Amino acid sequence: LRWLGIFSSEKITPRGNPLDTICATLEQKMQYDEGERDLVMLQHKFEIELRDGTRQTRLSTLCEYGSTEPGGYSAMAKLVGIPCAVAVKQVLDGTLAEKGVLAPMNSKINDPLIKELKKYGIACKEETLA
Numbered sequence: 001l002r003w004l005g006i007f008s009s010e011k012i013t014p015r016g017n018p019l020d021t022i023c024a025t026l027e028q029k030m031q032y033d034e035g036e037r038d039l040v041m042l043q044h045k046f047e048i049e050l051r052d053g054t055r056q057t058r059l060s061t062l063c064e065y066g067s068t069e070p071g072g073y074s075a076m077a078k079l080v081g082i083p084c085a086v087a088v089k090q091v092l093d094g095t096l097a098e099k100g101v102l103a104p105m106n107s108k109i110n111d112p113l114i115k116e117l118k119k120y121g122i123a124c125k126e127e128t129l130a
Contacts, residue, residue: 003029004022004025004026004029005025005029012025035068036068037065037066037067037068037074037075038065038066038074038075038076039063039064039065039066039075040062040063040064040075040076040079041061041062041063041064042061042062042063042124043059043060043061043062044059044060044061045057045058045059046058046059046060056128056129056130057128057129057130058126058127058128058129059125059126059127059129060124060125060126060127061124061125061127062079062122062123062124062125063125064078064079064122066078078120078122079122082117082120082122083113083117083122086113086116086117086120087113090112090113090116095112096108096109096112096113
């Protein structure tokens with residue numbers, strides 16, 4: 001809160017409401033400096049017991065850095081926008097023909113999406129630890 005300037009005597013320009021005022025302050029304080037970029041990292045850890053009773057741990061890791069180029073995409077923008085666009089395209093072209101609200105645990109949904117996302121450099125690294 002101190003870093004944000006909540007306790008500062010420095011004048012601020014009020015925006016429409018307190019939330020907008022804090023957001024404007026955050027926008028100023030949290031801009032990337034030249035050469036900085038964002039990082040998105042997602043990791044799922046699965047503890048699995050196989051039919052024969054043996055156990056193993058599997059990791060699925062996604063790591064994406066944003067662009068350092070002016071006007072380049074942040075990692076967050078890339079990892080939100082591209083999967084959404086790919087899914088919409090596949091619904092429109094009939095690749096994804098299932099109807100309704102669907103859990104993404106079906107190979108009819110996952111396989112075409114994963115295949116297309118790899119073309120954009122978006123993929124999880126899969127590891128079996130033991």
